[in-house]
Amino acid sequence: MVLQFLKALAHESRLRLLGLLATREHSVQELAAGVALKEPTVSHHLAMLREAGLVTLRQDGNTHWYGLNQKALSRLSRTVFARDQLAAFAGAEINEDDRVVRNYLTPEGRLKAFPATLKKRRPILAWLAKQFEEGRNYPESEVNELIERRHHDRETFRRELIGHRMLARKNGVYWRLPESEWVM
Amino acid sequence: MVLQFLKALAHESRLRLLGLLATREHSVQELAAGVALKEPTVSHHLAMLREAGLVTLRQDGNTHWYGLNQKALSRLSRTVFARDQLAAFAGAEINEDDRVVRNYLTPEGRLKAFPATLKKRRPILAWLAKQFEEGRNYPESEVNELIERRHHDRETFRRELIGHRMLARKNGVYWRLPESEWVM
DNA sequence: CAACTGTTTCGATGTTTATCTAATTAGACT
DNA sequence: AGTCTAATTAGATAAACATCGAAACAGTTG
Numbered sequence: 001m002v003l004q005f006l007k008a009l010a011h012e013s014r015l016r017l018l019g020l021l022a023t024r025e026h027s028v029q030e031l032a033a034g035v036a037l038k039e040p041t042v043s044h045h046l047a048m049l050r051e052a053g054l055v056t057l058r059q060d061g062n063t064h065w066y067g068l069n070q071k072a073l074s075r076l077s078r079t080v081f082a083r084d085q086l087a088a089f090a091g092a093e094i095n096e097d098d099r100v101v102r103n104y105l106t107p108e109g110r111l112k113a114f115p116a117t118l119k120k121r122r123p124i125l126a127w128l129a130k131q132f133e134e135g136r137n138y139p140e141s142e143v144n145e146l147i148e149r150r151h152h153d154r155e156t157f158r159r160e161l162i163g164h165r166m167l168a169r170k171n172g173v174y175w176r177l178p179e180s181e182w183v184m
Numbered sequence: 185m186v187l188q189f190l191k192a193l194a195h196e197s198r199l200r201l202l203g204l205l206a207t208r209e210h211s212v213q214e215l216a217a218g219v220a221l222k223e224p225t226v227s228h229h230l231a232m233l234r235e236a237g238l239v240t241l242r243q244d245g246n247t248h249w250y251g252l253n254q255k256a257l258s259r260l261s262r263t264v265f266a267r268d269q270l271a272a273f274a275g276a277e278i279n280e281d282d283r284v285v286r287n288y289l290t291p292e293g294r295l296k297a298f299p300a301t302l303k304k305r306r307p308i309l310a311w312l313a314k315q316f317e318e319g320r321n322y323p324e325s326e327v328n329e330l331i332e333r334r335h336h337d338r339e340t341f342r343r344e345l346i347g348h349r350m351l352a353r354k355n356g357v358y359w360r361l362p363e364s365e366w367v368m
Numbered sequence: 369c370a371a372c373t374g375t376t377t378c379g380a381t382g383t384t385t386a387t388c389t390a391a392t393t394a395g396a397c398t
Numbered sequence: 399a400g401t402c403t404a405a406t407t408a409g410a411t412a413a414a415c416a417t418c419g420a421a422a423c424a425g426t427t428g
Contacts, residue, residue, distance in 0.1 A: 010194035062425040246395040
């Protein structure tokens with residue numbers, strides 16, 4: 001979150017865009033002229049700024065009016081930079097999924113249980129699937145071995161990995177599917 | 185300046201490093217272990233953070249103790265994010281060379297004069313040289329034409345462009361040299 | 369519906385930057 | 399001097415990102 005905000009700010013073109021927006025609303029064309037970049041490029045930057053909540057969009061006809069979201073800006077600037085806030089980054093700035101996985105791991109790195117809720121099951125299966133290399137074939141024995149390193153219930157996890165389209169099987173051979181295929 | 189500060193902050197590894205430093209001083213080794221990166225990588229990040237004035241360095245024996253520069257952090261966080269401060273970025277955050285060139289241009293984009301000092305001449309010649317495409321040959325007439333679009337004194341500028349190894353000539357044909365060759 | 373305008377998406381290209389290993393520097397300790 | 403340790407620099411590789419032209423899209427206007 002904070003990282004996204006900072007990354008959005010940390011580029012000259014985007015700072016200049018924000019500079020223009022700080023005075024008044026602008027259309028994409030105006031902005032492109034103002035910073036001497038092509039519309040597609042500006043559009044791309046605006047998308048990032050919007051993702052980060054730094055600008056607002058108001059649409060009128062086929063003109064898009066972008067404005068500065070002053071509130072988000074000052075709110076974040078206040079919160080981000082306190083010392084103890086910063087200290088939280090040491091381990092933090094890890095996303096929600098990682099947090100879920102971490103909570104399911106014993107100190108030795110084994111899974112405590114099979115997660116009941118789908119919300120937790122997905123990130124954990126994803127984590128498990130990542131133990132497999134893409135573009136390589138695994139015999140079932142090796143799949144079992146890899147799973148058992150994390151949890152004794154190899155049957156359930158193997159079945160679920162396939163159900164989520166993270167692993168695929170054919171003729172007793174398994175392989176990892178590309179992340180884009182995964183049912184999340 | 186501000187851009188450097190933001191760029192320094194806008195990376196997960198560096199945020200995590202700052203997170204560790206927010207609690208107490210650390211050596212490079214400690215930091216490397218703390219963020220699970222190799223020492224050289226950490227060293228590289230620390231250099232950027234130091235450039236941006238975000239961390240302090242205290243050397244004891246051959247151990248380097250890095251600490252958080254809380255003052256710089258809060259000072260910048262306060263100044264950076266005010267609306268009118270931001271507005272200044274619209275034109276600013278342009279480097280010194282661009283500023284020089286801009287001051288030498290009339291509103292129509294022509295050069296006001298031939299710059300007397302070398303310090304100003306270089307960026308202006310560089311700017312002029314960039315009007316030529318690399319990897320293409322220009323007859324002298326076209327060179328003159330391109331220069332005259334910016335300044336009437338084609339002879340002087342042509343000579344200087346060659347002197348700075350931005351253009352080269354052979355048998356009355358000119359071409360632009362790669363930027364790495366330029367005498368700056 | 370056809371032509372037009374402003375914007376966004378796509379695909380390709382080039383640049384920047386993160387990271388690593390290996391080599392080098394600098395201080396401390398025999 | 400030689401060795402040990404901590405850190406940095408160099409060089410190579412890989413990932414992330416900025417930018418552009420072309421194409422697609424959405425709203426407007428005849």
